[in-house]
Amino acid sequence: MTDTTMNSNSRDSNAEVFFPDPLPGQERFVASLDQTPLKEVDSIDEEAPATSMWADAWKTLRKNPIFIISAILVVFVVLVALFPSLFTKQNPVSCNLENSLEGGGGGHPFGYDLQGCDVYARVVYGARTSVSIGIMTTILVTLLGGLVGAIAGFCGGWIDAVLSRVTDIFFAIPMLLGAIVLLQMFRTSTSIWKIVFTLTLFGWVNMARITRSAVLEAKNLEFNTASTALGSSPMRNLFRHIIPNSLAPVIVMATMSLGSYIVSEATLSFLGIGLPSSVVSWGGDISTAQNLLRTNPSVLFYPSAALAITVLAFIMMGDAVKDALDPKSRTA
Amino acid sequence: MSEQTQAESMKSELARQQVANGPLLDVKDLQVDFTADGHSVHAVRDASFNVYPGQWVAIVGESGSGKSTSAMAVLGLLPGTGKVIGGSIKLHGRELVGLTRKDYEDIRGRQMGLVPQDPMSNLNPVWRIGTQVKEALVANNMDVSREKRSQLAKMLASSEDVTLKGQDDELFIASADLPGLMDEARDAVTKAGKADVDQAIEHFRSEWDPGSETRWGVARDLIAAGVDDDEAWAIAKKYVKGSDMNDRIAGLLSEAGLPGAVTRARQYPHEFSGGMRQRALIAMGLASRPDLLIADEPTSALDVTVQKKILDHLQGLTDSLGTAVLFITHDLGLAAERAQHIVVMYKGQVVESGPSLEVLQHPQHPYTKRLVEAAPSLASQRIISAKERGQDTRSLMEHHTKGEQALEKSEHIIAVEHLTREFKLPRKQEMFKAVDDVSFSVKRGTTLAIVGESGSGKSTVANMVLHLLKPTAGKVLYEGKDTSGFGSREMLDFRRHVQPVFQNPYGSLDPMYSIYRSIEEPLRIHGIGDNRSRRDRVKELLEMVEMPSSVMGRYPNELSGGQRQRIAIARAMALNPDVIICDEAVSALDVLVQDQVLRLLNDLQAERGLSYLFITHDLAVVRQIADEVVVMQHGRLVEHATTDEVFDHPQRQYTRDLLDAIPGGKLSLGLD
């Protein structure tokens, strides 16, 4: 018995006993070589053009019709904001009560509002307020939120713990409520900076959170360890590797939130704690025109439409940028 | 009937049945296309293969060869834009191509199961393991009280000595009936007095899993313990009356080799290790007793020893159930060891197929030849068999190991002494020793490999040697100097001489850096040369790693894993280092690419007298590159010897286990 067991064991390794004949359809098959020409192991396709992530994203963007439309709109709105006099000869603040609520015609395509101001001129000049507040706030939010987030993510430890708690505190105050408390202290100021600072103060939190997680993710990637082992200092790593690699989500966030800051400014002006009525702004104009809803809805319509189109342009652009920079969200 | 003849008669009976019934799965001229940006890519072209009932068939190929795509086409689960555009897939003679979604849903689970590749991503994190097993049972209306056996399994079972009694022999034990059964079994065995009672009861306890052991199995075990036939069947009939859902879930999990299945079924995936998750996935794949199991690289993500255990278990299970397995793998050795029939795929086509040993011993297609030559498991196997025949093995080895005397004479370039590293575990008081008192030295111009499974502390050692992690105790010496005392200038000098190559070729290069900038970075950090000389140096380095200088303007995302790893080596070589520390540097690569990188490393060592510290979990690779081997387990050094010593005369059981786990170890290659 022992003998046979041993024998069978040694025969285990001998294939012929176990698999006598190949089953039908499983006979030996070898493809002819010209059918599947053998390539070099791991050969490089030298034909394909070289592309960096940014070049790749740009290529995707250029082909995206949504990006093209929104970019044209954004450029147009920015032009209006920079050179309003190119688009209208009228003065938005020289109003004549005699013209109150007069309909459109001639050099005044949108007609007049209750104060007798030219609606078209006010819409054109209002762009400057909205766009500059949007852009300024975005820049400040990106700087402040980005800095706090980057420090928290990069340093870790107690610095991260403290900064994260501070972030939590600001996160617990909804932007609109916080802005109301702060702005009611500065009601008479006509500077757009009070809006910019208020929106920044209550808006940096999201940016900080996104930057922190982006930096944390980039920090844990192996190429940082590799650079350290090459002799690179932590600071060099931060500026040469970590920050460039965490930029994409920050850029996406910045583009998308620009529109929302414009909405926030309009909302605050609408609530009467934003810019006073002496400053030409879409939100303020919408606010003053709201009583005309039943009688003269067109006065309300034009600034609202201008606001909506501007915000839509920025949000669509943000969407397109997000799709281009984040391959995961790309539609297959 | 002797065991041998019985086994043989069973095998021939199996073959007879297989031929008579025809193939279970028959794939003919399969074509699969993916569409991207409006044009289609042929992922699979004219692939034909078949699988017979109860048979293991392996599809072997590198990544992108179309092996997984073919398997997913069979399951009707092609990802994204993938589409079967030609050919036929027949299961039980029924055409699957063009089947409606509803019909496919009926076939999946019940007739075809899947054990997927990555255990980490294939379990839904929000459902309990048991719930996910239950889904499979409920979706296919499985009767949880009794086993569903295939015709083939019945046929195989009937040739054993126990005669089947009645139709309900396939009922499972319920957990509620188990205590009563145990008591009566003890009485019966005691009464029969033919076997050691405690031993028999111990055996029963381990065998009789509720929801898994059948009435027939209980009766067989009782009879084996000396209980009279009729009494055994009476006891079995009295207590084994069918299990409920929870018993069955636990039964399936314990069948798949998961201990403590009842508790485990209530846990969530994140509480499981990779190996445990894979076992749970096996339980799910087999839950509805499919005739065909598609195993898509089921163990590639696991340690070799775990891999071996799981595959052994899976093989035992599918053999007893009569389940056929379509086994997808990139490892030719593993394929040949497990499957009777091998299908080799390359660039979407079947280039060679046939009985596994025949293909392995006499590869015909140049691609198969390449694979056979490059497979590390087979390479080390060749060396072993050559030694057994007393032949000279030097010609077989890419790397010519230095003898013990040569090693003793050479000076130590890196030495670690009593290296220890502790980590604080979250929410636990005691410290966890990742590395525990490890000492060894790397001799100039040689390669020392550290081998161990994940969690053995080998990478922690590498990081401490690289000074990326501070040791808790012990020291690292470079050229005899203690590195912990290095000031910033000495450290920079140390960094210049000791360079790493990391595991993940996708993570170790900054995606924002062009290849030129990546390789130039160390030169820039150390302020070497001006722009022009650096450019020349980068060109030279690219040439060294056999890459055209045209890749300089490219970015890592355009290169394959192996190409990136060669760039990483070029970067490491930029400063003319003395020591390169390779942390699993070839583990993520396909065999052919792995072989290419290993050759490159060997050539560089021969040319420049480099010293390597080579961290790997794969003993098969060690044979191709190392002079000395350190085996680590649970943070401790368990064995340290020359490569030949370790392979020929392993001292520790753990080392022997690791060697045993090398796939293809039991194959006879026929070196003629």
Add this chain to the structure above:
Amino acid sequence: MGKYLLRRVLQMIPVVLGTTLLIYALVFALPGDPVAAMFGDKPVNQAVAAQIRSEYNLDKPFFVQYLLFLKNALTLNFGKTFAGQPVISVIGRAFPVTIRLALMAFVFEGVFGILFGIVSGLTKGKWSDQIILVISLLLISVPTFVTGFILQYLFGVKWHILPATAGASPGFIDLLMPAIVLGSVSMASIIRLTRTEISTNLSEDYVRTARAKGLSNFQVTVRHILRNSLIPVVTYLGADIGGLMGGAMITERIFNIQGVGNTLYQAILRGEGTLVVSIVTIMVMIFVVCSLLVDLLYAVLDPRIRYA
């Protein structure tokens, strides 16, 4: 789970302290006379100013002021309005309406946001997805008050389908349009979030494994795709409670609803700083508690969180 709960409650304490301190500091510690600022562009009423000073302990050091304010806040003692009513009773009268409004908006945005998001995500690229996507983009871009005016004009003024304004004690029908307006922007965001989550989940490995187990398309969609996709949506809904409270101010004003938002707006108009601070403090507290509840719900939905 118990440990997790305890940890979250403990983490809430510094947030509550920090937020109240921040609000308090914004109002009372900025340069200038806070009491004068409370009167805004109106002339300073010395009697009221003195009353405010003593009520807010402005003669004491800053931290003492804050601690006393906190003590008062905890005992719901927020002082009196200009008109001499206790602040808490003014707020108490306004709250039920706002809660009803916010609840309706919450249900609206949750139900329709998730519903359209699911349709959009599951039919990605088809016409239904495109239409939903365009509408959601429009809703996000058009400020709430503009949407409010448009709906008010169309349904209330022009077609007389729904009441244009709510009035003193509004019922379900009166609040329907305001709730839709209040929830519309968040609904659009939820649509977009749900859509993204579903399309990510569709390509997850465990979804393929579930299909391979033989589950029907419906079972896979409900048990694996939706179940996992909704976890971040729930988190978003929780964080949105703060947004709803801010937004209530706009809707209540447009539709003339006598709720907290309107009270807050009137207080701003009258320059009644104490009332403003009190209302904002209460709203922030409600928001913090809601976030905690959502966090707990999150832990129930996602087992990984409980053990993290």
